[in-house]
Amino acid sequence: MTPAAKPPVPGVPLFDSHAHLDFGPAAEEVDQVLARAREAGVSQVAAIGVGRDPASLVAAAEIAVGREGGCATAGVHPHDALLAEDLLPLLREVAAREEVVAVGETGLDYHYMHSPKEVQRWAFRAQVRLARDLGKPVVIHLREAHADAMEILRSEGVTETGGIVHCFSSGPAELAEYLDLGLHISFSGIVTFPKAEAVREAARLTPGDRLLVETDSPYLAPVPFRGRRNEPARVVFTADTIARLRGEPLDLVAEQTTRNARGIYGIG
Ligand SMILES: [Zn+2]
Numbered sequence: 001m002t003p004a005a006k007p008p009v010p011g012v013p014l015f016d017s018h019a020h021l022d023f024g025p026a027a028e029e030v031d032q033v034l035a036r037a038r039e040a041g042v043s044q045v046a047a048i049g050v051g052r053d054p055a056s057l058v059a060a061a062e063i064a065v066g067r068e069g070g071c072a073t074a075g076v077h078p079h080d081a082l083l084a085e086d087l088l089p090l091l092r093e094v095a096a097r098e099e100v101v102a103v104g105e106t107g108l109d110y111h112y113m114h115s116p117k118e119v120q121r122w123a124f125r126a127q128v129r130l131a132r133d134l135g136k137p138v139v140i141h142l143r144e145a146h147a148d149a150m151e152i153l154r155s156e157g158v159t160e161t162g163g164i165v166h167c168f169s170s171g172p173a174e175l176a177e178y179l180d181l182g183l184h185i186s187f188s189g190i191v192t193f194p195k196a197e198a199v200r201e202a203a204r205l206t207p208g209d210r211l212l213v214e215t216d217s218p219y220l221a222p223v224p225f226r227g228r229r230n231e232p233a234r235v236v237f238t239a240d241t242i243a244r245l246r247g248e249p250l251d252l253v254a255e256q257t258t259r260n261a262r263g264i265y266g267i268g
């Protein structure tokens with residue numbers, strides 16, 4: 001299915017549930033990025049924090065402070081799991097801040113394997129525990145690690161704290177297991193990629209009260225921007241594609257995904 005060349009501005013504001021606003025652009029550029037998002041009908045953006053050092057660990061939270069509708073997360077990405085033990089004390093402090101609405105992104109990535117599996121598992125488990133301690137949801141990044149992830153999520157009681165499988169890139173079988181754990185499912189520009197038929201099937205099957213949309217900016221720009229720098233305004237292309245896959249009006253998808261994002265992040 002080909003996405004629209006230019007989708008309409010939705011009548012209901014969209015919420016980009018996952019964007020890295022601190023990767024590259026200077027602060028004034030962040031304001032421009034957010035202004036373009038508002039023009040496109042995207043009123044809220046979760047600034048996802050991934051720390052490799054103390055400065056990057058707080059960068060997303062700092063972006064959220066003082067900006068209208070600003071919210072952020074804080075975590076250590078599975079790529080950087082080797083750094084997690086040292087960063088954990090600071091992560092506890094940052095994740096407890098008011099503008100920080102979730103722990104993550106954290107998870108397991110056995111595709112790139114920038115950190116050994118056992119270290120990734122330790123860091124993921126520690127962050128799911130932290131989320132539970134703080135009573136905040138967890139933002140989960142998973143790649144080629146479904147079975148190990150399910151074991152950790154189950155044994156650490158993720159159902160109690162809630163969470164988002166971000167940038168969902170598996171198919172209906174895995175989807176059913178995440179839904180059983182009570183998790184929310186966030187779809188990125190991958191739904192617009194020609195080969196992503198299993199992901200599109202998952203987007204059709206996800207219940208309306210668990211569905212989220214994201215850009216994962218600056219990565220994963222949807223068709224027709226694939227390969228270029230992504231930004232939150234383009235989440236409209238993903239939402240429009242999902243609406244057409246589900247045979248639903250764009251405004252309904254916008255209304256549901258925004259309500260779900262605000263609900264899981266505990267906003268308003
Ligand atoms: Zn990710």
Ligand SMILES: [Zn+2]
Pocket residue numbers: 018020048105216
């Ligand atoms: Zn991300």
